[in-house]
Amino acid sequence: MKTTPALVLRGLLAAAGLAVLGYGIHGLLTMERATHPLQAARWLIGGILIHDLVAVPVTAVVGLLLTRLVRAPYRAVVQGALLVSAAVALASLPLWRGYGGSPDNPTVNPLPYGRNLAIVLGAVWAGAAALIAVRAARARRRLGSAPDTS
Amino acid sequence: MRVLTRRFPHPPAFLRQGPLREGAFPSRLHDPRVAALLGIWLGITFGVCFFTGLVSHFMQHPPSWLAWPARPVWLYRVTQGLHVATGLASVPLLLAKLWTVYPRLWEWPPVRSAAHALERVTIVPLIAGALFQLATGIANIAQWYRFRFFFTVTHYWVAWITIGALLIHIAAKLAVVQANVGPGRAGRAHLTDRHSEPEPPGDGLSRRGLVVAVGTAAGVITLTTAGQFVPGLARLDLLAPRRPDLGPQRLPVNRTAAAARVLALARDPAYQLEVVGPRPFTLSLGELLAFDHHTSKLPITCVEGWAADATWHGPRLRDLLDAAGVPPDATVRVESLEARGGYRTSEVNPPHARDPLTLLATGLNGAELDLDHGYPARLIAPNRPGVLQTKWVHRVVML
Numbered sequence: 001m002k003t004t005p006a007l008v009l010r011g012l013l014a015a016a017g018l019a020v021l022g023y024g025i026h027g028l029l030t031m032e033r034a035t036h037p038l039q040a041a042r043w044l045i046g047g048i049l050i051h052d053l054v055a056v057p058v059t060a061v062v063g064l065l066l067t068r069l070v071r072a073p074y075r076a077v078v079q080g081a082l083l084v085s086a087a088v089a090l091a092s093l094p095l096w097r098g099y100g101g102s103p104d105n106p107t108v109n110p111l112p113y114g115r116n117l118a119i120v121l122g123a124v125w126a127g128a129a130a131l132i133a134v135r136a137a138r139a140r141r142r143l144g145s146a147p148d149t150s
Numbered sequence: 151m152r153v154l155t156r157r158f159p160h161p162p163a164f165l166r167q168g169p170l171r172e173g174a175f176p177s178r179l180h181d182p183r184v185a186a187l188l189g190i191w192l193g194i195t196f197g198v199c200f201f202t203g204l205v206s207h208f209m210q211h212p213p214s215w216l217a218w219p220a221r222p223v224w225l226y227r228v229t230q231g232l233h234v235a236t237g238l239a240s241v242p243l244l245l246a247k248l249w250t251v252y253p254r255l256w257e258w259p260p261v262r263s264a265a266h267a268l269e270r271v272t273i274v275p276l277i278a279g280a281l282f283q284l285a286t287g288i289a290n291i292a293q294w295y296r297f298r299f300f301f302t303v304t305h306y307w308v309a310w311i312t313i314g315a316l317l318i319h320i321a322a323k324l325a326v327v328q329a330n331v332g333p334g335r336a337g338r339a340h341l342t343d344r345h346s347e348p349e350p351p352g353d354g355l356s357r358r359g360l361v362v363a364v365g366t367a368a369g370v371i372t373l374t375t376a377g378q379f380v381p382g383l384a385r386l387d388l389l390a391p392r393r394p395d396l397g398p399q400r401l402p403v404n405r406t407a408a409a410a411r412v413l414a415l416a417r418d419p420a421y422q423l424e425v426v427g428p429r430p431f432t433l434s435l436g437e438l439l440a441f442d443h444h445t446s447k448l449p450i451t452c453v454e455g456w457a458a459d460a461t462w463h464g465p466r467l468r469d470l471l472d473a474a475g476v477p478p479d480a481t482v483r484v485e486s487l488e489a490r491g492g493y494r495t496s497e498v499n500p501p502h503a504r505d506p507l508t509l510l511a512t513g514l515n516g517a518e519l520d521l522d523h524g525y526p527a528r529l530i531a532p533n534r535p536g537v538l539q540t541k542w543v544h545r546v547v548m549l
Contacts, residue, residue: 006324006325010321010322010324011321013317013318013320013321013324014317014318014321014322016317017272017314017315017316017317017318017319017320017321018272018314018318019314020310020313020314020317021272021275021310021311021314021315021318022314023310023314024307024308024309024310024311024312024313024314025307025311027306027307027310028304028307028308028311031303031307034299034300034303034304035299035300035303035304035307036298036299036300036304039297039298039299040282040297040299040304040308043282043285043286043297043299044275044278044279044282044308045278047277047278047281047282047285048274048277048278048281051248051277051281052252052255055245056248056249056252059249063177063354066354067353067354072353073353075353075354075355076353076354076355076356076359079354079355079359079363080355080359080360080362080363080366081363083242083246083355083360083363083364083367084242084363084366084367084370086245087241087242087245087364087367087368087370087371088367088370088371088374088389090241090245090288091238091241091288091371091375091389092288092371092375092389093288094288094289094292094294095292095389095391096389099289099292099294099296100289100292100293100294100295100391101292101293101294102293102406102409104406104408104409105403105404105405105406105409105522107392107396107397107398107402107403108292108293108391108392108402108404109292109293109391110392110393110396110397110402111387111388111393111396113389116374116388116389117388117389119388120370120374120388120389124366124370
């Protein structure tokens with residue numbers, strides 16, 4: 001392999017990254033009274049395992065089911081709306097599940113989050129339904145022979 | 151160099167089973183161009199999160215060479231609001247990105263060379279760190295503590311781990327990005343063997359559709375949460391852990407007087423404010439209320455990403471310091487009635503201590519300060535995290 005400026009740059013970047021990574025690991029291990037390295041490691045590895053061995057297979061199965069349940073031009077819309085719904089629900093998970101907050105402080109997590117999630121997802125699916133209606137109308141126009149049909 | 155790139159022998163083919171088989175992942179969304187585009191966006195959001203996180207960290211733990219400015223007033227509101235908002239918007243970006251590259255987890259052969267093995271190993275801290283930062287961040291803003299580690303310290307160190315692994319990842323993938331993104335990318339195709347194949351026909355979500363859906367998800371999350379720090383968006387604030395106008399005196403509270411165990415001390419009629427300097431003095435509650443009052447419009451800007459505007463009344467800190475003969479270049483410590491806790495006291499450096507907007511507030515939004523907001527007196531200074539706006543103040547000491 002020839003040594004080009006781009007290659008040197010990438011080498012320097014990788015070396016800098018390795019140093020930063022090492023600094024982070026060192027900090028995590030030396031501040032152990034606050035970071036509980038074993039606990040933190042369990043959460044770090046647990047996140048990867050849950051994602052790779054649970055979240056992705058579940059997503060794949062849902063995708064497979066959709067190919068059986070939803071017809072072609074509309075399936076993409078349903079997939080997109082499911083993606084948006086899942087992301088919104090995950091980003092606010094502790095809130096609508098009622099986790100967290102403190103009993104003596106009503107200003108933390110003060111809203112009716114179950115209702116609010118329903119409102120937001122309702123808007124998302126209303127948008128999806130509108131898209132489906134547009135696609136259906138377009139498909140009908142393509143099937144209909146001429147502009148004279150009313 | 152030669153050692154790193156020398157090809158390892160191929161493993162026996164009969165081991166290639168299950169997800170390791172060729173074509174085990176038929177989705178057309180597993181595509182290097184989409185992965186590169188999402189990667190660029192994630193690089194930006196994680197970069198913003200890291201930088202704004204450092205700002206917050208060094209604002210709370212300033213090194214000796216750094217004098218944090220008191221202006222602009224809105225700076226911390228913007229940096230910390232962005233920190234939480236970009237973190238939340240990263241949720242769909244990260245999950246979609248991981249979907250596009252998931253088959254790489256099962257690539258065959260698993261390791262081709264020493265360099266390839268190293269690159270794969272550094273993917274572990276990158277993905278683990280990224281998922282960890284988003285999950286713990288979301289839990290923390292909801293004050294949901296299922297983990298035993300201390301959030302701020304662990305989030306800080308895992309941030310360094312994640313960003314380090316990200317730099318390595320960028321170094322490893324730069325050629326793939328160059329060959330798949332941007333005008334003239336066809337001319338850079340020789341840089342790598344990872345190329346975006348033409349999109350096969352299909353009925354499901356297209357690559358463009360995926361990008362649109364991810365953008366929509368990030369947009370919906372931002373729109374329904376940013377109201378917790380952006381003025382005027384509070385009505386859309388449906389899924390954030392705070393509403394800037396909900397709380398006693400229309401202002402949220404992070405730590406209540408009951409939680410801080412100061413209920414009796416703060417209500418004690420014998421309360422005195424002690425200002426310790428070259429000419430130390432004490433003020434009774436009546437004298438404190440009679441001290442020359444000023445009004446400041448300043449937001450409470452919390453480390454958890456919310457910010458709320460308020461109008462504060464009370465003596466200027468610098469007037470109290472002048473009365474005690476504290477020189478203008480002195481740092482002071484403000485002490486709470488709390489007996490313990492990490493945020494019992496805070497240091498106020500000259501830029502904040504001498505700012506005309508900085509008050510030892512005794513009133514809020516036209517009324518006497520609520521107990522939960524720090525009655526009888528609290529510090530309120532511009533461009534400063536909420537945890538350092540010490541409440542239930544009874545001593546100001548020159549350092």
